[in-house]
Amino acid sequence: MMPCCSKTICNGCDYANKIRELEGQLQQKCPQERLQPTCPFCRHPAPNSEEGIKKNFMKRVDVNDPIAICDMGTMRGEEGDVDSAIEYWTKAAALGNIVAHHNLACMYRKGQCVEKDAKKELHHWEEAAIGGNPSARYHLGCYESERFKYERAVKHWIIAANLGDD
Numbered sequence: 001m002m003p004c005c006s007k008t009i010c011n012g013c014d015y016a017n018k019i020r021e022l023e024g025q026l027q028q029k030c031p032q033e034r035l036q037p038t039c040p041f042c043r044h045p046a047p048n049s050e051e052g053i054k055k056n057f058m059k060r061v062d063v064n065d066p067i068a069i070c071d072m073g074t075m076r077g078e079e080g081d082v083d084s085a086i087e088y089w090t091k092a093a094a095l096g097n098i099v100a101h102h103n104l105a106c107m108y109r110k111g112q113c114v115e116k117d118a119k120k121e122l123h124h125w126e127e128a129a130i131g132g133n134p135s136a137r138y139h140l141g142c143y144e145s146e147r148f149k150y151e152r153a154v155k156h157w158i159i160a161a162n163l164g165d166d
Contacts, residue, residue: 003056004044006067013040066095073100082113093124098131105136129156134165 001008009017017040037046047053060068073088086107092100105124108117122143128136141156 001067001071002039002041003047003053003060004039005042006060006065006071007039007041009040016040064091064095066092066097066100069095070097070100070103073103077103086113093127096131098128098133098136101125101128101131102133102136105139109139129159132163134160134163137163138165 018037021037036048038044039046044056047056057068057072061072069088070092073085073092076082076088077085086104089100089103089107093104101124105121105128106112107114108121108124110116125136125139125143129140137156137160141153141160144150144153144156
């Protein structure tokens, strides 16, 4: 994810951007001057330090970018601050981030740092599934199967498989 615009860039696009930048440097009148690398999407200069990356990332969080907020929740969770992670994921989910919905559904299912809540779990699975999350579709299939609604379960599993869930 790019810290300037929260866009995810594949390796091919990253490579193409580097080639474009190198060609631009070759066409300069003074080739000794190096151009600063830029983001392929927004052309914002890439930060050259960890501090610059964090600064750009926090700017994205401050402007309520749901992807950046969800990623901040993930970082907090990895650091062990699960309560803060849940707060960030809740905010990102309210802004429509499907990964945040998926993460919250997992938390409510396990009862990890939140009280187990089947209704909230189901709500977040449904929101994530509507957004196109294959894992959420799989879990909805499991939910329907547990309630002996096999026809609905199979439909969810087929959709999950078509979305790439193994």
